[in-house]
Amino acid sequence: MKQEERDAIRDWEEYKQSIYCSTEVDPTMSPADIEKHRLYLEAHPVEWIKFFFPKYAKYEFAPFHVKAINRIIGNPEWYEVLSWSRELAKSTVCMFIIMFLTLTKKKRNVVLASNSVDNAERLLAPYKANLEANQRIKAYYGDQVNLGNWTAREFITKDGAAFRALGAGMSPRGSRNEEIRPDIEVMDDFDTDEACNNPDTIEKNWNWFENALYPTRSISEPTLILWCGNIIAKDCCITRAGKMADHWDIINIRDDKGKSTWPQKNTEEMIDRILSKISMKAQQGEYFNNPVSEGKIFKNRTFGKIPSLKKFRFLVVYGDPTQSEQKGKAKNKKGSRKAVWLCGEIDDVLYIIKGFIFKGSNADFINFYFVLHKWVGNRCPVYHYIENNSMQDPFFQQVFKPHLAKHRITTGVNITITPDEERKTDKAVRIEANLEPMDREGRLIMNIDEKEEPNMAELNNEFQYFDMALNYPADGIDCIEGAKRVIENKLQELTPATVIPAKSMRKFNKYRR
Structure with missing residues (x-):
């Protein structure tokens, strides 16, 4: 033997x-x-x-x-x-x-x-x-x-x-x-x-x-x-x-x-x-019954230094609340996470500065607006927006507005959160169409000073594992897409229209008097 x-x-x-x-x-x-x-x-x-x-x-x-x-x-x-x-x-x-x-x-x-x-x-x-x-x-x-x-x-x-x-x-x-x-x-x-x-x-x-x-x-x-x-x-x-x-x-x-x-x-x-000792891919496959592979859409995921906040014309805090109080899993198949992110744009470059992706209460969600507002301080004007389609509006009116009023009293800070009522298209298509070109061209920059911070690290995971089937959560990057759209709309509002005098056009049209 x-x-x-x-x-x-x-x-x-x-x-x-x-x-x-x-x-x-x-x-x-x-x-x-x-x-x-x-x-x-x-x-x-x-x-x-x-x-x-x-x-x-x-x-x-x-x-x-x-x-x-x-x-x-x-x-x-x-x-x-x-x-x-x-x-x-x-x-x-x-x-x-x-x-x-x-x-x-x-x-x-x-x-x-x-x-x-x-x-x-x-x-x-x-x-x-x-x-x-x-x-x-x-x-x-x-x-x-x-x-x-x-x-x-x-x-x-x-x-x-x-x-x-x-x-x-x-x-x-x-x-x-x-x-x-x-x-x-x-x-x-x-x-x-x-x-x-x-x-x-x-x-x-x-x-x-x-x-x-x-x-x-x-x-x-x-x-x-x-x-x-x-x-x-x-x-x-x-x-x-x-x-x-x-x-x-x-x-x-x-x-x-x-x-x-x-x-x-x-x-x-x-x-x-x-979980801290293995990759996000291994975590999802072994412990969450969610086999994911690295996505092929956001390949760059650039981290860089954020310019001084004083150089931004304005900043936007954008929140994706989800309707429920649920502290559960991500929207893709398993409930939703809430997200609140601070973003700004200079010279067609979108900067992702700081934010939160979390499984918390509606009070927590509103509180993060105040946290980000305080963090910016007096360095730059800040607009505050919340995703709010027709189905979400009753929840905004009955739940979020009372939380907002309470936080104003307790903090002494007078913040107004504007509902973003623009109708949304398909989530995955919207994210890919509006953010992928910026990532490809190096015009989507995540704050390198926040790279190791858990919320920014999770946002990077969302970009890394994003695919059109949304097999991995995409609540954070959906929030970034909303912030980008608000910023660009606001920039158009703040840019005066160029009026060409009729006299200068006559040389192009002999019949114009």
């Missing part, structure tokens, strides 16, 4: 020992007590999981975990996709559900498929280890190890539940458990980055699932189809399965209020630290 094999056996035994030690059984319980407790636990699946798997369920479940457990267990014929972010325990919860269904004999034949058979075997290992070493399972359901039918890739318990690991592309034939066809089909970690870069591979893997694996199920008996995986590409097996599913559960590391979806495990401080 090679040293690697010895090490693997040692690690396996240590793993099983840790399970054994974490699942001690109360020795004072009689068989009748155990049976009574078992019936109670089976009627309460979440408590059942906590009791039988304390080593894994060491953090309190989040509400989305509980909903998923009850939803899947409560539907014998079901097709679900769990697109939960990394660190939200989708594979572990999947194991809890499958162990409950098989040990309670609601399901009898499990096929676990992954991108390779080695990965499928790795994912199946915790099932096998718990069936071998979990004292509570043995006490409540009997010894499960069935010698002679017990390998890393395929085993059948003494109670008759079959488990089999398959890699994409392998033949699923022979997956019957006596007369029982697979009644649980699990696809876990099925997509890979490499496969998603090749449309042919995605098509091949999906066809294998649809044409080879899925039809092994029975038509007449209820079957659970369960996918576990993040959305790592716009077209991948997870997204295709999601379109077919009875329920597609998409949960990110943070919710629509910007808070941890599982605070019992993932604190805000730790999430901030993890």
